[in-house]
Amino acid sequence: MVQLGNFRTQNLFRNNRKYTNHSAFYHFRFPCHCTSMADGSYRFVTCYCISLQFLGFLRFGISYDCPPLRNTLSVPLFDDLDESSPQQVHISLVGKDKMRISWITEDETPATVDYGVTKGAYNFSASGSVSSYNYLMYTSGKIYDVVIGPLEPNTLYFYRCGSNSQREFSFRTPPVELPIEFAVVGDLGQTEWTKSTLEHIAGSTFDVMLLPGDLSYADLDQPLWDSFGRLVEPLASQRPWMVTQGNHEIEKIPVIHSQSFTSCNARWHMPFEESGSDSNLYYSFEVAGVHVIMLGSYTDFEIDSAQYKWLQAELAKVDRNRTPWIVVLIHAPWYNSNTAHQGEYESDGMKKSMEGLLYGARVDVVFAGHVHAYECFARVYSDKADSCGPVHITIGDGGNHNGLASKYIDPKPEISLFREASFGHGRFKVVNTSHALWEWHRNDDVQSIMADTVWLRIHVSDPACKV
Numbered sequence: 001m002v003q004l005g006n007f008r009t010q011n012l013f014r015n016n017r018k019y020t021n022h023s024a025f026y027h028f029r030f031p032c033h034c035t036s037m038a039d040g041s042y043r044f045v046t047c048y049c050i051s052l053q054f055l056g057f058l059r060f061g062i063s064y065d066c067p068p069l070r071n072t073l074s075v076p077l078f079d080d081l082d083e084s085s086p087q088q089v090h091i092s093l094v095g096k097d098k099m100r101i102s103w104i105t106e107d108e109t110p111a112t113v114d115y116g117v118t119k120g121a122y123n124f125s126a127s128g129s130v131s132s133y134n135y136l137m138y139t140s141g142k143i144y145d146v147v148i149g150p151l152e153p154n155t156l157y158f159y160r161c162g163s164n165s166q167r168e169f170s171f172r173t174p175p176v177e178l179p180i181e182f183a184v185v186g187d188l189g190q191t192e193w194t195k196s197t198l199e200h201i202a203g204s205t206f207d208v209m210l211l212p213g214d215l216s217y218a219d220l221d222q223p224l225w226d227s228f229g230r231l232v233e234p235l236a237s238q239r240p241w242m243v244t245q246g247n248h249e250i251e252k253i254p255v256i257h258s259q260s261f262t263s264c265n266a267r268w269h270m271p272f273e274e275s276g277s278d279s280n281l282y283y284s285f286e287v288a289g290v291h292v293i294m295l296g297s298y299t300d301f302e303i304d305s306a307q308y309k310w311l312q313a314e315l316a317k318v319d320r321n322r323t324p325w326i327v328v329l330i331h332a333p334w335y336n337s338n339t340a341h342q343g344e345y346e347s348d349g350m351k352k353s354m355e356g357l358l359y360g361a362r363v364d365v366v367f368a369g370h371v372h373a374y375e376c377f378a379r380v381y382s383d384k385a386d387s388c389g390p391v392h393i394t395i396g397d398g399g400n401h402n403g404l405a406s407k408y409i410d411p412k413p414e415i416s417l418f419r420e421a422s423f424g425h426g427r428f429k430v431v432n433t434s435h436a437l438w439e440w441h442r443n444d445d446v447q448s449i450m451a452d453t454v455w456l457r458i459h460v461s462d463p464a465c466k467v
Contacts, residue, residue, distance in 0.1 A: 072401050073190045075230040083107040086144075086161035088229025090236035091171055093208070093285050094271045098149030099171070099240065101128075102269065103161045104141040104229065113146045115159035120168065122160065124148070133266040136257060138222035145269055169237045174207040178433065180288040181206045183239075184426040185398040186331070186369025187214040187246070190228050193399030193423045193443070198235055200441060200448035201425050208287060209239055210428075212369040213246025213297070213331030217400055218263065220251055225263050243268050244294040245281055246331040246369060247346075260298070270294070275314065282307050284314055290430055291323035293363075297331040297346045297370075301353050308353060315361040320467075324433045324458055326363045328390070333368035335377050335392040337416045340405035341370055355381065359389055362459040362467050364436075365428070369396035372405045373421040374440055376452060380415050388465035391456060393438065397423045418452045434461050 081087060083106035092100045101113045111130045114122035128146030132139060144161065151157065153176035160168050174180060183206035188194055201209070216228035232241070249264040251257070265280045272283035281296035293314060301307050318326060332344060334351035341347065347370075358366065359381045371394050381389035397404065406421035424442040431437060440452040459465040 071192050073192065073195065073227065073231060074224070075190070075227045077230070080166075084109050084162070085164050086167055087141075087233070088226065088267075089161060089169055089233050090229070090268075091238075091240050092242055092268075092270060093174075093240045093287060094147050094149070095274050096176075096286065097151050097153070097173075098147050099151060099173070100269065100271070101144075101146045101148060101159065101161060102267070103144050104226070104267075105144070105162065106141050108142045109162035109164065111144050111146055111162070113148050113159055113161055115148055115157050117152075117155060117157060119158050119170075122158070131266065133262055135222050135251070135262055136220075136253075140222070140263075140266065141226070143266055171238050171240075172207075174240070174287050176288060178289045179429065179431050180208070180290060181430075182208050182210050182290075182327075182428040184210045184212075184367055184393075184395050184428055186212040186367070186394075187372055187396040187400045188232075188398035189214070189217040189400030189402075190224070190231050191399050191401050194231070195399070196443050197399045197423060197425050198232065200443050202235055203448065204427055206239060206427065209236070209241040210292070210327075210329055210367065211241060211243040212294075212329040212367050212395065213244050214248045214369055214396070214398075214400065215243060215246075215264065215268070217248050217402075218251070219248055220253070222263060225267060229267065241268075242270065242285065242292065242294065244270075244329050244331060245296060245298060247298060250298055277310050278306055282310065286323050288430065289323050289433060290325045290327055291318050293326070293328045295328060295330045295350075295354070297350055301350045303353055308357075311354060311357055315357055315363075318361065320460055324460060325430055325436065326361060327428070328358060328363050328366045330366065330368050332370045333375075333392065333394045333396075334366070335375075335380060335383075335415070336371055336394060337375065337409045337413050337419060338371045338373055338394075338405050338421075339407040339409060340372065359386075360467070362388060362465055363390045364456065364459060365438075366390045366392045367426075368392065368394050369398075370394075371396045372400060372402060373397055373419065374424060374442075374452070375419040376417050376438075376440070376454060378415045378417055383415075385415050387462060388459060391438075391454070393426065395424075395426050395440070397421075398425065399423050417454075420451065422451070424448075424451070434458050 086103040089103040094100045111128045114125045116123040126148040151173050158170045183201045218224035250260045252260040275284040277283045281299045284293045332346035375394040377392040378385045379389045404421040422442045427439045429437040436456045438454040441448045442451040
């Protein structure tokens with residue numbers, strides 16, 4: 001459990017749960033309970049999200065239903081911090097036994113991290129690099145990148161960044177063997193709903209955070225990246241965050257700023273070099289018995305692209321004896337029965353190009369964001385239920401300011417097992433080499449409520465699915 005702060009709880013009830021058996025996993029469903037307002041009703045507010053493009057061009061608008069509105073957050077620098085104080089501290093995995101420590105200061109300080117296994121005693125030290133970036137009239141603070149290790153698994157480390165001795169942080173390394181637990185959340189943003197989601201995640205026992213794109217929702221407003229970094233620091237400084245990009249990270253403006261993903265790549269350096277990738281937008285890593293692949297929905301994915309060729313090679317070298325589970329993250333979902341984001345090339349085109357690769361490698365689970373709702377599909381391939389295909393899960397409901405995508409295609413496709421437009425997060429617990437437990441926790445009720453549960457059995461346990 002990670003300490004993030006206090007949050008309110010309330011007594012809630014659950015209906016009887018329904019049990020089904022489908023394609024080697026077990027699905028428990030908890031119908032939605034709306035949070036009531038003072039007058040006994042549930043308030044729906046329709047928000048219209050219109051993306052303004054440079055030179056006055058408009059994209060389509062999407063109608064979102066918002067549960068009771070909560071404020072958008074802007075997190076300032078803490079009063080007790082100065083220009084040399086480390087802020088926006090977050091960590092990420094590098095290789096099998098190292099950790100990247102990232103932080104920002106206003107004034108440049110030494111790019112060093114002192115660390116050890118005893119509070120206040122730092123027996124080890126590592127140095128790294130410092131950089132910054134420009135975006136229109138904005139110049140970032142000094143961005144530090146230091147890799148520490150080798151580290152012992154499942155061990156609590158204490159550390160301090162730069163020359164500042166006032167702020168001590170700590171993190172726990174993930175285990176080297178199963179079981180392992182991932183927190184999974186997409187389209188996070190920075191609202192009161194986001195804060196609630198983070199508090200609920202902090203109350204779990206997760207080892208690694210997986211985020212399938214759309215982090216800060218800065219949308220060109222660069223100080224919001226700083227605000228987001230401060231918002232997530234209490235959690236992101238204690239457990240590794242592994243992220244991929246979404247459409248809100250593109251931040252490209254024709255003529256004025258022609259480079260995509262400038263801010264995200266500068267602030268959230270992932271271990272792409274270690275996995276043989278040439279881009280921070282797609283990479284892989286291994287942890288415990290799980291091989292995780294992060295793909296880029298907004299960079300080229302056609303069969304002649306660098307990403308496609310990298311994925312093909314990456315899947316070919318997976319050792320299922322060492323990492324029996326394969327998990328893939330994308331941003332734009334390949335399967336989606338919500339009316340939002342239908343027919344987009346980043347979904348349909350990428351699925352057409354890459355679905356066969358994932359199916360042939362017997363990928364177990366695909367997590368996606370983008371659609372601001374939750375949906376869990378059966379094991380599926382080529383639009384049909386297939387016991388050798390991956391489970392597809394949309395988890396784009398972290399708390400963004402656009403609200404929820406509540407309109408669904410009717411009737412519900414048979415391959416869609418559970419869908420609900422509510423904010424929340426997921427927990428993926430890989431129990432052993434054959435079984436994993438997926439839980440979706442709704443947070444519309446203030447208290448975290450487990451609303452959907454799926455037991456998965458690994459592909460290699462099914463003789464028909466052996467590669």
